[in-house]
Amino acid sequence: MNEAASVVWVISLPLLGALLATVWRQYAATIGWVSSALTAGCAVWLLWVVQRAGVQELALGGWEIGLGISLYADGLAAVMVLMSSLVVLGCSVYARHYFRAQRQHELFWPLWLLLATALNALFLAGDLFNVYVTLELLGISASALTALGAKRAALRAALRYLVVGLLGSMLYLMAITLLYAAYGTLNAVQIAEALQVDPLGWAALLLMLAGLALKMALFPLHFWLPPAHSNAPAPVSAALSALVVKAAFYLVVRLWFEVFAPLTTPLLANALGALGAMAVLWGSWSALRAERLKLLAAYSSVAQLGYLVMFFPLLAVLEGEARQWLFGAMVLFALSHAFAKSALFLAAGILLQYAGHDRIRELSGTTQALPLTTFVIALAGIALVGLPPSGAFLGKWYLLDAAFKTGQWWWVLVLVAGSLLATAYVFRLLGHAFGHLPAVKRPVVAATQEIPALALALLATFGLGLGAMSLWSWLAHTGTGAGL
Amino acid sequence: MNLLDGLWGVLDLLLVAVLLLLAMAAVLSSDRRRSMMLFIVFGLVLALVWARLHAPDIALAEAAIGAGLGGALLMATLRRDTHQQTDQFPQHPVVLWGVGVLVMVLGTAIAWGLFSVLPTVEQTWRKGAAVDAQLAFSGVSHPVTAVLLNFRAWDTLLELAVLLAAIFGIRALGYVRSAYVTEVAFSQLAVWLVPLLILMAGYVLWAGAHSPGGAFQAGALLAGAGILLRLAGYSHAGLPTTRWLVRLGLVAGTGVFLLVGLGLLGWGQGFLHYPIAYAKWWILLIEMLATVSIGMTLTLAFMGGIPQKEAA
Numbered sequence: 001m002n003e004a005a006s007v008v009w010v011i012s013l014p015l016l017g018a019l020l021a022t023v024w025r026q027y028a029a030t031i032g033w034v035s036s037a038l039t040a041g042c043a044v045w046l047l048w049v050v051q052r053a054g055v056q057e058l059a060l061g062g063w064e065i066g067l068g069i070s071l072y073a074d075g076l077a078a079v080m081v082l083m084s085s086l087v088v089l090g091c092s093v094y095a096r097h098y099f100r101a102q103r104q105h106e107l108f109w110p111l112w113l114l115l116a117t118a119l120n121a122l123f124l125a126g127d128l129f130n131v132y133v134t135l136e137l138l139g140i141s142a143s144a145l146t147a148l149g150a151k152r153a154a155l156r157a158a159l160r161y162l163v164v165g166l167l168g169s170m171l172y173l174m175a176i177t178l179l180y181a182a183y184g185t186l187n188a189v190q191i192a193e194a195l196q197v198d199p200l201g202w203a204a205l206l207l208m209l210a211g212l213a214l215k216m217a218l219f220p221l222h223f224w225l226p227p228a229h230s231n232a233p234a235p236v237s238a239a240l241s242a243l244v245v246k247a248a249f250y251l252v253v254r255l256w257f258e259v260f261a262p263l264t265t266p267l268l269a270n271a272l273g274a275l276g277a278m279a280v281l282w283g284s285w286s287a288l289r290a291e292r293l294k295l296l297a298a299y300s301s302v303a304q305l306g307y308l309v310m311f312f313p314l315l316a317v318l319e320g321e322a323r324q325w326l327f328g329a330m331v332l333f334a335l336s337h338a339f340a341k342s343a344l345f346l347a348a349g350i351l352l353q354y355a356g357h358d359r360i361r362e363l364s365g366t367t368q369a370l371p372l373t374t375f376v377i378a379l380a381g382i383a384l385v386g387l388p389p390s391g392a393f394l395g396k397w398y399l400l401d402a403a404f405k406t407g408q409w410w411w412v413l414v415l416v417a418g419s420l421l422a423t424a425y426v427f428r429l430l431g432h433a434f435g436h437l438p439a440v441k442r443p444v445v446a447a448t449q450e451i452p453a454l455a456l457a458l459l460a461t462f463g464l465g466l467g468a469m470s471l472w473s474w475l476a477h478t479g480t481g482a483g484l
Numbered sequence: 485m486n487l488l489d490g491l492w493g494v495l496d497l498l499l500v501a502v503l504l505l506l507a508m509a510a511v512l513s514s515d516r517r518r519s520m521m522l523f524i525v526f527g528l529v530l531a532l533v534w535a536r537l538h539a540p541d542i543a544l545a546e547a548a549i550g551a552g553l554g555g556a557l558l559m560a561t562l563r564r565d566t567h568q569q570t571d572q573f574p575q576h577p578v579v580l581w582g583v584g585v586l587v588m589v590l591g592t593a594i595a596w597g598l599f600s601v602l603p604t605v606e607q608t609w610r611k612g613a614a615v616d617a618q619l620a621f622s623g624v625s626h627p628v629t630a631v632l633l634n635f636r637a638w639d640t641l642l643e644l645a646v647l648l649a650a651i652f653g654i655r656a657l658g659y660v661r662s663a664y665v666t667e668v669a670f671s672q673l674a675v676w677l678v679p680l681l682i683l684m685a686g687y688v689l690w691a692g693a694h695s696p697g698g699a700f701q702a703g704a705l706l707a708g709a710g711i712l713l714r715l716a717g718y719s720h721a722g723l724p725t726t727r728w729l730v731r732l733g734l735v736a737g738t739g740v741f742l743l744v745g746l747g748l749l750g751w752g753q754g755f756l757h758y759p760i761a762y763a764k765w766w767i768l769l770i771e772m773l774a775t776v777s778i779g780m781t782l783t784l785a786f787m788g789g790i791p792q793k794e795a796a
Binding site: 174 | 590614634646653734738739
């Protein structure tokens with residue numbers, strides 16, 4: 001089988017799993033984690049292929065690109081697929097013993113694997129309309145999974161999530177209609193080559209940015225995120241916060257730096273950066289004030305996505321080598337957040353099962369009862385604050401460096417304020433967790449739940465912190481096929 | 485000739501005006517039942533507009549799915565709505581004005597973009613030319629089917645997966661009380677309409693190879709038959725009574741599509757790369773099973789999701 005087949009398998013395997021899990025319900029959990037494991041294996045294969053043989057472009061059906069759809073895997077896409085597959089694998093192992101109700105169990109696995117399919121298909125899509133289809137699959141499966149939270153609040157959050165997602169997709173679709181009318185193709189690379197600076201291009205760019213900003217919960221369009229992410233079941237929350245919003249961010253990166261490159265002025269980049277800065281401040285402040293652990297984690301996601309957008313104004317003015325390193329740092333930050341946030345949500349799920357609640361004030365004794373889970377929370381906290389050794393530290397450090405280099409000192413203020421607030425909310429949480437209670441019983445926690453959480457937290461901190469250099473350098477120099 | 489063109493022009497303007505008025509009336513009406521009725525009529529007028537734009541496939545799909553099945557789903561929802569209250573729109577004037585301004589900005593942006601492209605749109609219609617050039621190698625002679633099942637088959641495969649996610653999503657939202665009243669009129673109607681609908685579905689499916697039609701329209705017709713049966717008092721709506729058979733039917737379309745794609749990959753052809761000589765038969769096989777899956781999915785959507793133990 002040829003190398004390009006790895007691109008097909010990372011999408012087909014979870015889809016095949018979803019179909020099998022639908023028919024053979026009694027083996028759904030086994031089908032689920034086996035297909036996740038195989039997908040993760042294929043994602044490693046794909047990264048290896050891209051690293052060795054360069055960008056993989058696959059014209060599906062053998063038709064010329066533009067008539068047919070292409071799948072496109074460069075370094076950035078391959079890394080995103082690996083990130084998504086690893087988080088999905090961790091959550092799949094965790095989910096085997098998580099759901100108690102039969103109904104949740106039966107619905108979870110097909111929807112979960114469809115979510116994984118949608119993510120990988122989105123990361124690898126080379127066609128802007130195909131991206132729309134993957135966004136639909138992603139939005140519908142994500143909101144359906146949110147509704148499995150079973151409580152009334154979860155249903156309300158899921159429906160709002162669905163409607164917001166549809167609105168975002170609709171804006172994106174309108175932009176595609178404009179682009180197709182103007183250029184007669186839906187292929188991203190062909191549109192990028194043909195794109196002209198004219199009203200149509202501006203309208204398309206603004207529509208796409210608005211739609212995707214809604215989907216990635218960029219301030220002030222983040223209103224739907226905290227209820228949805230905090231009321232979903234733990235493995236679902238983990239994927240929503242770590243991957244689903246990241247998928248929208250990934251599309252913004254693709255469109256911004258590759259398709260719409262001639263239109264992205266520093267002014268627009270600064271406007272985006274300003275929204276990001278407000279997201280950092282507002283998200284961190286709300287996380288500090290949150291009463292519940294899952295709500296804290298959800299608000300922290302709003303802030304972390306803000307940091308990612310704050311890279312844009314600096315990337316707009318930097319040039320050459322420094323810009324490439326900064327781009328790599330941004331991807332590293334995104335990866336670090338994905339692993340850290342999924343670990344935090346999985347740990348929160350264990351806590352919820354043990355204590356029956358996740359009210360931060362009443363978490364005393366957690367360290368005695370659940371030492372490993374507390375360790376996971378601490379590791380995830382390190383990555384969220386951006387302390388060494390974590391990928392987020394490298395990302396933030398390089399962002400700081402770039403802000404000084406380009407003389408845009410005001411981003412530094414936001415970065416410092418955001419990090420201080422993050423330190424405060426992480427230590428407030430740990431402070432309560434380390435509170436001592438006499439005679440705490442050690443509960444029986446399935447190792448299949450604690451180990452995946454720990455593995456993800458270790459990836460976010462030591463994995464991406466100490467082992468980041470080669471990945472960073474590779475991302476910086478060969479990250480995108482378009483050569484940024 | 486000129487007079488005829490002028491008359492069509494007047495008719496087109498009238499259609500567009502009616503469409504806009506219906507849309508506004510449907511959104512602004514405070515009575516849910518009236519909103520839904522207006523929305524169904526809106527779908528029918530939209531189908532006419534598609535027909536005027538020489539897009540019979542979309543017109544068929546809009547009439548069957550947008551107006552027909554969409555209307556049936558909306559009505560079923562209204563029936564289950566126990567509150568029966570008028571809608572509470574956000575009354576705060578700041579919210580209303582804010583939304584209004586946003587919509588205006590959006591509309592202006594789209595209009596701005598469209599006006600800039602209108603003068604050149606004829607020349608840039610490259611894609612249509614490419615479809616015509618390759619049509620002979622696609623296995624079918626109807627360009628829309630060639631795009632959906634061959635050139636852009638990957639989109640269609642994922643769309644089928646979207647349907648699957650949607651049907652699970654309905655179940656995830658909770659159980660549905662099955663409070664159907666059997667209506668005698670429907671059982672009389674079902675006797676002769678259901679066989680006719682199934683026959684029509686078969687025809688529309690087969691016709692898709694050379695003229696407007698195909699799996700989605702045929703599936704919608706099958707779903708129409710299913711809904712009619714349900715209304716006539718058949719609690720399973722003509723679906724298999726064995727639950728695993730239902731689930732197998734739901735995944736059949738996506739499953740065979742994916743397996744054909746992967747099989748061709750394993751055979752050295754490339755993913756979803758049909759050999760030209762057999763393309764027609766692969767497409768027909770995929771479309772047949774997709775029709776079954778679509779019909780079952782839409783029927784189940786009307787019934788409130790996949791039946792579970794002790795649930796229905």
